[in-house]
Amino acid sequence: MKTYSIAAIPGDGIGTEVISAGVEVLQALAKREGNFAFKVDHFDWGGEYYKKHGRMMPANGRDLIRKHDAILFGSAGHPDIPDHITLWGLRLAICQPFDQYANVRPTRVLPGITSPLRSVNDKELDWVIVRENSEGEYAGVGGRVHQGSPLEAATDVAMFTRPGVERIMRFAFRLAQSRPRKLLTVVTKSNAQRHAMVMWDEIAVEISREFPDVTWDKMLVDAMTMRMVIKPQSIDTVVATNLHADILSDLAAALAGSLGIAPTANLNPERAFPSMFEPIHGSAFDIMGKGIANPVGTFWSAVMMLDHLGEAAAGARLMRAIERVTADKRFHTPDLGGTAGTADVTAAVIGAVEGAND
């Protein structure tokens, strides 16, 4: 029997609540499947760790998780610590050195969930946003001169490399090719950002030649938000820079009914390093400890993890269980307008996993 080693990093806020729910569900699923098992190691890194040790994770942190088959991540973000410290000290400190350059964010309106858009019903919206996850606006490049004086000037630099853009573009075209509609939208802002964004446009044209069966178009990021609202059905796969896709994917999650259900995979497609799976909702300290965090984003992220581990059938079983549960409004958490708690949803999904005879 195969045993997968999972590094669980709950992080802060509701991260701990959803990750423990996620681990429960994964263990129940492995038991139901019978042909694989999980060995889960927990790492208590994050904001509370920072308050004790002055850093978000130990100096040898990455070595402790480098050999795991996958990482399950909760959230980073703590009210007592500046956001850029929690971000750069943990999430980016794992993503970037582990070269998880492909951030994949599916969006669907799950059964039972109502999109805030009048024009959208269940399942009518089926997007995957591919986010460049290793460079661009998150390169950390930039600086300030004459700090605090009237002469002050400051820059934030979006820095891209040709191989970095080529690999994410190829990844996105390949993903689009694997989906029924074979449709890709390449998002840039090359009218205003006229250097690196023009390189993106050029590389899109080059890589598109390797995928003659993929229909693709180009869109400016501002116009893309409008298209998501007005013609959501015209969209399938999307690729964009780190920042542009960060913005578009939050909007996508909102349009699909809740940030609480949105999953992410941070993939190192070459498998030289472990990939990382996380809900995108963040630490949400305002609802921490109340037992009402929506665990669906974590469960769906676990589905993506199973796919990545090669356990697609188990992933499909878990996805069916999730959809059966969201279809039942009794299991909607407050972010979805319901009154269910994390434990209710978790128990229902485990029940659906165990009961599912398919």
Added chain:
Amino acid sequence: MKTYSIAAIPGDGIGTEVISAGVEVLQALAKREGNFAFKVDHFDWGGEYYKKHGRMMPANGRDLIRKHDAILFGSAGHPDIPDHITLWGLRLAICQPFDQYANVRPTRVLPGITSPLRSVNDKELDWVIVRENSEGEYAGVGGRVHQGSPLEAATDVAMFTRPGVERIMRFAFRLAQSRPRKLLTVVTKSNAQRHAMVMWDEIAVEISREFPDVTWDKMLVDAMTMRMVIKPQSIDTVVATNLHADILSDLAAALAGSLGIAPTANLNPERAFPSMFEPIHGSAFDIMGKGIANPVGTFWSAVMMLDHLGEAAAGARLMRAIERVTADKRFHTPDLGGTAGTADVTAAVIGAVEGAND
């Protein structure tokens, strides 16, 4: 009697159609008011001009419009010409040297228009987005090295100055202060863009001290898109960088029912140069020449121009006329789901201006 000199620059595509409608309406309004007049000079700059002369406007173009009281602009953008040429050759070539650093974008759901959001009814959404319009991501800074080779690297640089950020922040706080709710949201992305965006955060705190009666909060740009969808009523005035606000304002226009109704003012608040007023819909070549362009964005921009000229009463009359017409679905153009043409809407607004006894 006062005569205002207006430089009309229709530009390309439907720009010509909406600007001629706008001028008609302005002339009818002046006649109705009786105490001022417009002298309108037309400038045929844009993509067609570029095809003849190799540039978007004459070398002395700015000198020809520098003394006008205001500029009414249609749109730049032409299918035969790269977007960055039309943008930098005309719109930015006016905005930036004329130091129109405050770009103001009101969003409301006008009477008779349906928001794509289930939760929004007429008038429930009343936002003003203030966009930094002179630096940042539109500074043009950046470059490429090893172009086309595997070694290629490229940057787009968001470059800000302290005085540039202070003045837009002060402008936004003052605008928020003038509105009933006195509410401002400062949008940045300082967790990821950790240099200039942190300066934005610091300057927001500094300037806020000058406006103790304004309630303000801070929001990351990705989370802001979600708030616009999920809690639209919690928003009033917003200030953001050139790119972030470009994205947010397109989203705002979509959520308010159509890009066709959204107006903009490019203001030089110090009045050292003329300010410029334009609909934000763009050249829309796909519907050019069909007589179906929505002129409401231009009419609303004309209202903003009247306010800027000190003719607020006339502006209010025009706004009432616009709202009376949008309330009547017979005057909805195709972007609003109707079948009216530009001329129908224009005639109806002129009728309402002339008939209005208030």
